[in-house]
Amino acid sequence: MEISVIASGSNGNCCLVEDRDASVLIDAGKSGREIESRLSSLGKSMEDVDAVLLTHSHSDHVSGAGVLSRRYSIPVYMTRQVFAEASARLRKIDARHFSLKKSFRIKDMKIRPVPTSHNVSSCGFVIKKLGVFTDTGTVTDEMKKVMPGLSTVLLESNHDIDMVIKGPYPYFLKNWILSDIGHLSNIHACGFIQEHGKNLSLALLGHLSGNNNTPEMATKTFEALVKRKFDFRVCSREKASGSWNIDGSKRR
Numbered sequence: 001m002e003i004s005v006i007a008s009g010s011n012g013n014c015c016l017v018e019d020r021d022a023s024v025l026i027d028a029g030k031s032g033r034e035i036e037s038r039l040s041s042l043g044k045s046m047e048d049v050d051a052v053l054l055t056h057s058h059s060d061h062v063s064g065a066g067v068l069s070r071r072y073s074i075p076v077y078m079t080r081q082v083f084a085e086a087s088a089r090l091r092k093i094d095a096r097h098f099s100l101k102k103s104f105r106i107k108d109m110k111i112r113p114v115p116t117s118h119n120v121s122s123c124g125f126v127i128k129k130l131g132v133f134t135d136t137g138t139v140t141d142e143m144k145k146v147m148p149g150l151s152t153v154l155l156e157s158n159h160d161i162d163m164v165i166k167g168p169y170p171y172f173l174k175n176w177i178l179s180d181i182g183h184l185s186n187i188h189a190c191g192f193i194q195e196h197g198k199n200l201s202l203a204l205l206g207h208l209s210g211n212n213n214t215p216e217m218a219t220k221t222f223e224a225l226v227k228r229k230f231d232f233r234v235c236s237r238e239k240a241s242g243s244w245n246i247d248g249s250k251r252r
């Protein structure tokens with residue numbers, strides 16, 4: 001199985017997960033054209049994608065989903081609550097629903113939703129030994145429960161707390177980012193991996209803020225705090241970051 005990070009940041013999120021049996025996009029928060037072009041920069045194509053899964057209804061996760069669903073005649077999976085919030089933006093699509101309490105399948109690929117703490121019915125996903133968790137103000141009990149079983153994680157490392165506090169955002173926005181329903185900081189992402197990522201071999205740090213973080217800050221925090229040996233990579237906000245093999249942890 002392989003993960004390709006197509007876009008990651010507060011300016012748009014999308015990754016491709018491919019296995020023998022199925023290929024899914026997790027989120028589609030860029031325009032359809034942009035996602036197609038970034039996929040092709042990694043030698044991938046929308047033609048091979050079986051479905052789009054949505055973590056929540058915010059536009060940096062949803063904006064291209066409707067177009068891609070119509071253009072390639074593929075379904076979009078989300079909770080009923082996310083559909084209620086995003087339906088105007090998604091327009092006419094083949095919508096399928098899942099419950100946060102139950103795993104579901106796309107062909108033979110088993111997908112386990114993992115509740116996050118962010119927005120109405122927001123979640124991450126676990127597929128085999130891969131976890132994708134972005135947009136969560138705090139590490140949820142469910143995330144803690146699945147983390148020891150994962151070898152690879154795409155994890156939000158959104159901001160440096162000091163940069164948020166000292167930065168230009170209005171008070172209410174700073175409060176929301178730092179709240180339990182906002183975003184995960186570098187230091188909290190670190191702590192989560194340190195404490196629960198017992199079998200992790202690769203961490204892809206994603207959903208970096210353009211104003212409240214830098215790749216250097218995220219790297220510095222991880223190098224200083226995470227003592228255990230594993231690879232980590234800070235995902236790019238501007239282009240596709242690359243593809244990684246999950247099963248053998250062999251990098252490409």
Ligand SMILES: [Zn+2]
Pocket residue numbers: 009010013058060061135207
């Ligand atoms: Zn987001």
Ligand SMILES: [Zn+2]
Pocket residue numbers: 056058118119135
């Ligand atoms: Zn969000």
